[in-house]
Amino acid sequence: MYLALFLTPWMVGYAASTLLMNHEAGRPVVYTKENEQPYSTMFEPGTPPRVAAEQILSDLDLEGTFGVAAPSPDGKLVITRQDIIAPRRITFYPGERRVEIERAKKDAVGFLYRFHRRRGYEPPFAADRAMAVSVDLVIVAMVFWALSGLWMWWEMRATRLWGVACAVAGIGIFVAFALTI
């Protein structure tokens, strides 16, 4: 019970985001310009985009988890700095020696989509690690709730018949789906 109370925000987030994703409620991210500034650092030809992007983010004091697209023929580099509430898009124009920083418009649906998809231990940042640990905690909790729920049900003799009917129906339907579709 206490574990469930602790994890209530995660479970509400996962339930709500699953509903939205199942109904394909996501919309393209809308960015608005936040800042534009000169940027004089130049990179050697052949510099891997991730290395250049990391340097740009560091220089702009925007270190964090990011994605970067392959540079365009004119060298333009588009970096997406992940942020669960409002991601930023940083565009580096090497020919003009400037960077443009845009921020995504805040929206609840986008937040829930990003929340649902944020996972993994790869990013070397504390917040990402904390999120990944919380995802693991949710995993352990879900399996624990399922098993402890089974045990508590079995202890209640009066509910065994209907409980077996529900469990067998659920397992049967699930297995049929998993093996056929």
Add this chain to the structure above:
Amino acid sequence: MSFLHVVRRTHLYLGLFLLPWVIMFGVSSIPLNHNSPAAPPRWTKVAELPFTAAVPVPATSSPAGAQPGSSAELRALGREMMNAAHVSGGFYVNRPNPRQVNVNHPNFLRPTRIFYYIDEQRLVAERREFVPRMFVTGLHTRGGYALGGFWDWVWALFVDAVSIGLLLWILSGLIMWWKIPGTGPRQWGWLALASGAACFVIIMLRL
């Protein structure tokens, strides 16, 4: 029959019915959260045949004045490709380049992909080998009502049921917690709820 009795029984029977989905969503999150590189799966050709069909003009390369093909037209072509390859059920369709249309027919055990090479007027269908990790993650990520297969639609209905079930378990769990007599469980419960909310907010603000 009291309100609390109804809440408890709903919590219990809904939980027992949806138990496989709850375990599946939990267990399948392990490979997603602990992603490790794996060898690409093997695909086996199951059909290759001559095929000709009208291809809608992609929006990105439609000539001036021409109406780009709608996604409905592309889906109609996808259905033709599915029929030609003798595959039934739901599918995704996309046109990655002007010379090719791809169809992906999801299947938890062995999905099928179909390629239409427009210039060569040739259709190739391939089936993926069974990969346990992909089977599990496929169960997790499959959803939506737009695939076009009846049983895919029913699966999406169950995904909705699990989501609503989760919200009902949270709500009924909160009610059951609140109804426990004595101040101890309530105080500890508030502590768990508040600390969880605080951790969640801190992580979200830092992510």
